Amino acid sequence: MNEQFRARANLILLIFGFVILIYVIKVAPSLLYDPIVYELKVSGNRFLSTKYIKNIVMPVGGVRLSALTVPYDPFIKSYSIKYEGNGMAQLFVTERTPAFISSTSMGYFLTSPEGVFLAQISKDDLYKLTGMMIVFGIDSFNFNGTGIINPVLVSEIDEILSYPALLKKEILEVDIKTNTLYFAKGVSVRFENLNLSPSVDEVILSMIKTSKIGSRYIFIDNNFIELPQSF
Numbered sequence: 001m002n003e004q005f006r007a008r009a010n011l012i013l014l015i016f017g018f019v020i021l022i023y024v025i026k027v028a029p030s031l032l033y034d035p036i037v038y039e040l041k042v043s044g045n046r047f048l049s050t051k052y053i054k055n056i057v058m059p060v061g062g063v064r065l066s067a068l069t070v071p072y073d074p075f076i077k078s079y080s081i082k083y084e085g086n087g088m089a090q091l092f093v094t095e096r097t098p099a100f101i102s103s104t105s106m107g108y109f110l111t112s113p114e115g116v117f118l119a120q121i122s123k124d125d126l127y128k129l130t131g132m133m134i135v136f137g138i139d140s141f142n143f144n145g146t147g148i149i150n151p152v153l154v155s156e157i158d159e160i161l162s163y164p165a166l167l168k169k170e171i172l173e174v175d176i177k178t179n180t181l182y183f184a185k186g187v188s189v190r191f192e193n194l195n196l197s198p199s200v201d202e203v204i205l206s207m208i209k210t211s212k213i214g215s216r217y218i219f220i221d222n223n224f225i226e227l228p229q230s231f
Contacts, residue, residue, distance in 0.1 A: 034066045038087035045093050048075050057091060065089060074118045074146065099161055100174075101126070101134045104143055108134070113161055115148030131169060133160070137177030159194050167201045170208055186214040189224070 038061050042050045056071050068089060070079045079093045096112035101121065108126055109117040121129070135157060142150040148157075153176065160174060160181075173182040180190040187208055196204075203224065207217065216227040 034064050035083060036087060037063050037065055037068060037083070037089040039089070040068075041084075041088065041090045043090065043092050045095060047095055047098070048073065048093070053091070053093065074112075074116050098132065100157065101129065101132055102138050102143070102148065103134055103136045104138050105140050106143075106145075109147075111135075111147065113158060115143075115154040115157070117143075117145075117147045133168075133171045134173045136173060136175045139177075156194060163196065164198075164201055167205060170205065183208050185211065187211045187216070189217045189219060191219045 037058065040054055040058050042053050045053060053070075056073070057068060065081070065083050068081050068091075070076060070091070070093070075095050077094045077096045079091060082090045082092075084090055096114065096116055096118060098110045098118055099113040100111055102109045102111045102117065106120075108121040108123065110119045110121055110129075110132075111117055126134070138148065138153065142148055142153050148154050156176060157174075160171070161168070163171075170183050171181050172184065174180070174194075175182070178190060179192065179194050180188055181194075181204075182188045183204075185208075189204060189207070200219070207215075207224065217224045218227060219225075
């Protein structure tokens with residue numbers, strides 16, 4: 001009985017020792033492997049330049065793979081780094097996309113659909129960004145230094161961003177407080193809420209073309225009522 005027990009114990013120890021040996025030979029070196037990166041390839045970037053990304057990630061050559069990190073930049077949503085061998089690493093970044101301009105008490109900010117402030121814009125450069133609507137009425141309690149923190153407000157703006165492309169490109173400004181959309185020629189329409197139906201979208205596009213300069217409307221009970229100029 002003791003001989004059988006001893007034989008089984010020896011077999012278990014042999015198997016255990018073999019597993020440890022395989023780990024030491026195969027797995028452990030890969031865990032300790034930390035090559036030096038001399039060159040970085042960048043992909044996935046549309047807005048940030050490759051040169052800028054390389055400079056913030058690897059300002060000097062010869063960096064350990066484990067030390068490669070991407071400092072915070074509001075444009076960078078996520079990233080991954082893969083070593084390709086021969087001192088070369090591949091950095092793939094996923095960027096946030098500018099969707100609108102936020103008008104706040106701190107100034108104007110290029111903003112992503114998620115409400116993240118990507119870059120501050122001077123007033124002089126504001127209207128150079130053609131084709132991007134400006135959202136007014138973002139109160140101080142709705143944002144901080146990094147973006148819009150009120151999820152309800154982000155959801156309301158997202159509703160506007162989901163409008164059909166033909167309508168969305170006609171919108172110059174939005175007053176998020178009063179649910180008012182501003183178009184070319186000074187035409188504006190105020191709504192009870194900004195969740196518009198497809199039929200309303202079509203009417204608005206027609207109104208923009210035919211309305212006089214400075215025409216103002218209010219949408220009540222599925223009707224567009226034109227307001228007098230002095231109202």
